[in-house]
Amino acid sequence: MRTQVAIIGAGPSGLLLGQLLHKAGIDNIILERQTGDYVLGRIRAGILEQTTVDLLHEAGVGHRVDAEGIVHHAIELVFEGKRHPIHVHDLTGGKVVTAYGQTELTRDLMEAREAAGLPTVYEAANVTLHDFDSQSPRVRYEKDGQTHEIACDFIAGCDGFHGVSRETVKDKVTEYEKVYPFGWLGVLADVPPVSPHAIVYGNSARGFSLCSMRSLTRSRYYVQVPLDDKVEAWSDERFWDELRRRVDPDLAARIVTGPTIEKSIAPLRSFVAEPLRFGRLFLAGDAGHIVPPTGAKGLNLAASDVKFLSTALIEFYKDKIEAGIDTYSDRVLKRIWKAERFSWWMTSLMHRFPDSGEIGQRLQEAELDYLVNSVAASTTLAENYVGLPFDFGE
Numbered sequence: 001m002r003t004q005v006a007i008i009g010a011g012p013s014g015l016l017l018g019q020l021l022h023k024a025g026i027d028n029i030i031l032e033r034q035t036g037d038y039v040l041g042r043i044r045a046g047i048l049e050q051t052t053v054d055l056l057h058e059a060g061v062g063h064r065v066d067a068e069g070i071v072h073h074a075i076e077l078v079f080e081g082k083r084h085p086i087h088v089h090d091l092t093g094g095k096v097v098t099a100y101g102q103t104e105l106t107r108d109l110m111e112a113r114e115a116a117g118l119p120t121v122y123e124a125a126n127v128t129l130h131d132f133d134s135q136s137p138r139v140r141y142e143k144d145g146q147t148h149e150i151a152c153d154f155i156a157g158c159d160g161f162h163g164v165s166r167e168t169v170k171d172k173v174t175e176y177e178k179v180y181p182f183g184w185l186g187v188l189a190d191v192p193p194v195s196p197h198a199i200v201y202g203n204s205a206r207g208f209s210l211c212s213m214r215s216l217t218r219s220r221y222y223v224q225v226p227l228d229d230k231v232e233a234w235s236d237e238r239f240w241d242e243l244r245r246r247v248d249p250d251l252a253a254r255i256v257t258g259p260t261i262e263k264s265i266a267p268l269r270s271f272v273a274e275p276l277r278f279g280r281l282f283l284a285g286d287a288g289h290i291v292p293p294t295g296a297k298g299l300n301l302a303a304s305d306v307k308f309l310s311t312a313l314i315e316f317y318k319d320k321i322e323a324g325i326d327t328y329s330d331r332v333l334k335r336i337w338k339a340e341r342f343s344w345w346m347t348s349l350m351h352r353f354p355d356s357g358e359i360g361q362r363l364q365e366a367e368l369d370y371l372v373n374s375v376a377a378s379t380t381l382a383e384n385y386v387g388l389p390f391d392f393g394e
Contacts, residue, residue: 003029006139006152009159013285013302015109019059020310031124044102047296049387052303061108069100078202083248084372091382101214129168133279160286173273180268184222188262193219194255202246208351209246268292275329289336295343308332342384
């Protein structure tokens with residue numbers, strides 16, 4: 001089998017890269033170790049920066065985001081029992097974020113790929129990458145008991161934190177990592193969001209909370225919990241009670257409760273691998289970096305990797321220009337580290353840390369008070385939250 005670009009991983013980054021390359025007339029095959037249903041069943045982020053929405057339109061899959069996504073002009077910060085809006089639209093000259101579940105975005109990309117008749121191999125086992133330091137890379141995998149090989153020009157590793165792509169080059173990678181001493185207990189429920197046009201971040205002595213949404217009838221809520229906590233210890237009643245305790249009284253009174261349809265605890269980490277290019281193998285998305293979800297950057301950062309990588313590959317095939325390929329790692333890492341910094345800062349600002357004591361809580365509250373009362377500080381938060389432009393700092 002022969003293709004121009006072999007893409008490892010059928011999550012949002014791999015599917016988006018495949019769609020952008022297809023629109024430019026570049027052949028590609030996607031290999032995914034899980035089933036399509038498994039990929040669609042993963043509950044992930046749901047906040048899209050405008051640059052990500054624009055990229056979906058460029059890929060030809062932005063129509064449902066426009067029709068069903070919910071635009072947020074503000075975020076709200078809760079501390080000391082009071083709620084304070086940060087009007088990101090006004091502070092950034094009209095930029096917004098859009099609430100649209102990653103599951104729906106993945107579905108859009110899957111359906112577009114299927115409609116175009118593009119090859120995706122699900123349940124591809126024992127994937128191995130070969131000769132990517134030459135001009136003739138190869139990918140091997142097993143399917144239905146048989147071994148297959150794909151000859152290609154480039155390999156894009158979009159297979160996540162635990163994928164084979166970064167594992168293949170682990171001896172060539174420097175890894176930077178911070179694991180946070182808490183997790184997020186998240187629930188999904190078919191109830192209307194408490195704040196339909198803003199995301200609410202809560203800081204309290206009891207810990208962090210987040211009120212988000214997937215649609216006007218489905219909400220996603222989180223509370224900070226110890227890393228050793230168990231989902232089984234959290235009944236729906238306990239969760240709703242704890243959420244109310246961590247927001248302001250007015251918001252607490254407006255929370256609509258109901259049976260949860262998904263409940264899980266996710267650890268938080270900051271992680272970056274350097275570099276992200278190895279000959280003709282490129283890492284993108286969670287294969288190269290992880291951010292704590294506090295800054296809503298994970299999916300958007302993966303999309304920006306795909307933007308840089310797709311542009312570089314299109315330039316290579318159409319114009320025989322290799323500059324984008326040669327500079328891919330340096331360019332995306334500059335953007336990655338800015339997003340890592342913002343996500344770390346938001347996490348440090350909003351969470352209760354086990355060793356910070358009462359002084360830590362008071363210092364957070366003082367910084368939050370400055371943040372909501374300073375136009376300069378609010379603008380810094382807003383412009384990072386809605387997403388920096390692709391050419392920022394270049």
